[in-house]
Amino acid sequence: MKIQEADAKSLLLAQGLPIPAWEVARTPQEVGAAAERFFAAGAERVVVKAQVLVGGRGKAGGVKLAGNPAEAQQVGSRILGMDIKGITVRKVLVGAAANIVKEYYLGAIVDRVSRRIVLMASAEGGVEIEEVARENPGAIHRVAADPQLGLLAFQARGLGLAIGLRDPLLNPFVAIAQGLYATMRAEDADLVEVNPLAVVAERGPDGATVQRLVCLDAKITLDDSGLARHPGLETMRDLDEEDPVDAKARHLGINFIHLEGTIGCMVNGAGLAMTTMDLVKHYGGEPANFLDVGGGARHETVCGAMELILADPNVQAILVNIFGGITRGDEVAAGLIEARGEQAREVPMVVRIVGTNAVEAARLLREANLETANSLDEAAEKAVALAKGAAR
């Protein structure tokens, strides 16, 4: 699950990381009022940042500076409602603009190859890390945390030294790196990223300029498998950005991803679901979705899956592919027949059910006059033909 910058920042703040104050605003007036508070606290300028779960908001014009509250409100009215990669901006983050001296990158990921949490740092911060990885891979430094003891101070120090940090910024860097690691463990995150981790110049209480490290942006992806033990994190799910169809799939326990094609797919198992999509494409069609009903699907899941597929007006044909193991073919067949009776519009369907209780399933499907197929290839070919027939 992806969470918004503001939520990511509050999780990092809870681990004691240095994060400049922010407010979240949902209307231009709220932006203006928030800006006024930051100016009153001594800010020279404020930054207004679109809160969306897609990258590239800066390039899309979703991050702007303002020199006074009125300007902030005006900037807010431009960003709120803006479309960024298909997502409507519904809220913005407002904060004092930092006086940035230098930008670094710091991230923590679950690395499959070393099977450890790996911290990555680069002196080339503020740009997308994928871009750095492509163009200057040597600029990214990595260290794998000990699988049992965690990120040790000397490891974090080595990373800080590698990106050129020295006294007095080195020890704060160690604390931040260990804080990222701690956040990852505390929240069951897959990814915790601070980009930029910035050296900012601030005026100290005596009027002299001091430099310090702060986390100016934050991105966290949570492990869906860990959510059950962090009920508090569920409130960070951004329902504004979640497609209602996705929300329904989530409640049904179905893995569903909407795509652009015309052939709705219902499959058990993720690998087989991807393969079914691939074969639809191979035979000249386009899949309308990825849909894994999971193991042991009962008929209410099947009915729900059918509704999800039919909710997409582009769907011209449906392909059901079930390889029964834990899943019983006859239960799926019964569910399909029931869903068929209730469905709002007529869409041709081809069903292939093999494995556990396939014989009984075949009898049910035959009695209901449903089009069937024996092999996966045959099913995909038939579905493509049905979709093309329906389109004509």
Added chain:
Amino acid sequence: MSILVGLDTRLVVQGITGREGEFHTRASIAYGTKVVAGTRPGKGGQFAIDGTVPIFNTVAEAVLHAGANTSVIYIPAAGAPDAILEAVEAGIKTIICITEGIPALDMIPVVEAVRRADARLIGPNCPGATSPGRAKVGIIPASVHKQGRAGVVSRSGTLTYEAVQAMTDAGIGQSTCVGIGGDPIIGTTFLDVLKLFHDDPETDAIVMIGEIGGSAEEEAAAYAAENLRGVPMAAFIAGRTAPPGRRMGHAGAIISGGSGTAAGKIAALEAAGIRVADSPTQLPGLLLEAGYRP
């Protein structure tokens, strides 16, 4: 011979009294697998599966009193990492964890403990392993198998059944079929299984079934190019049409930052001389093309 599970397997089922545990234990026994014990803390001294399998409170007791040497885990995600560690501590060397939905971070110290104990963990989130005609541990349906000399290794569940069924239908039997699991952190990788097949005198051909995400297929391809040149191999990669940045059901199946794509994996496999199928049904044909004679 075969690998991982076989005639020498003496299985303890951790979670034998649960719904899945009981159902699949019956299927394993029906297949001829030696199931010597089950565990269910607090029910030690009782019997499961119609009074035929003794229940112990701990894995250590199952090892001591029933001679268990292999474990299969059907325990929910919250308790599964602990179950793996208990098996390691009891000296079990082959541990197969079927459980799905274990948080990735829980698995990091667990795979490390397994490695230090010189044990082997298959999974989690995997369908298990079958050596046809010898032993079936996990949830792969018995009906798809035929005894033979082709090894199968896969990251998937039902897709594995599909591929193995296609092989069986074409008359190509299997030495061992292993599902390694679809999670980001797993105990045994493609590379590990290829090494086991390489050393197995009863495996003469290999089928690999991968999917988008990570780089395990690429690492396996590099190993195959070096060490398996004479072995007929065929592969299938699921997810050619998967959009980047979306998790395709399996926690590990995601194209991120342009890496982990099907195209990249297919190119790496082909560069290693491995034939890659467009559909799982083509796998047996490709093995024959590669010179395999079952």
